[in-house]
Amino acid sequence: MIKPLVFVYGSLRRGGSAHARLRPAGHCLGQASVAGYLYDLGPYPAARPARCPRERVHGELYRLTRPAAFAVLDRYEGCAPPAGMAPEYRRELARVIQAGRRRLAWVYWYARPLRGARRVPGGVWRP
Secondary structure: OOEEEEEEEOOOOOOOHHHHHHHEEEEEEEEEEEEEEEEEEEEEEEEEOOOOOOOOEEEEEEOOOOOHHHHHHHHHOOOOOOOOOOEEEEEEEEEEOOOOOOEEEEEEEEOOOOOOOOOOHHHOOOO
């Protein structure tokens, strides 16, 4: 069975405030990037996909080793909120580049309006 890949770019990265949620369920494969735009929401970032491949969001790629990992990550990212609330993020497959290789990985894209959010130059979020 092939274990899924997930790309993280914010609080789930090593050193991030939520990394403990990912660490027991995944193995870090290293630095990676995805075509996207990154925004600063204050305590955490938001990414949106970009059509232009030169626009990159930088983060880390993980191979998930536990089947229940997505349930934990989806709950943390607000993918399935209570009835009547819009999801904060949506999980979608995207092509990421890691060590010069294109790979298919799950990415959490921000799903709410970005009114007033500041774009992060260079696509690297630092808390």
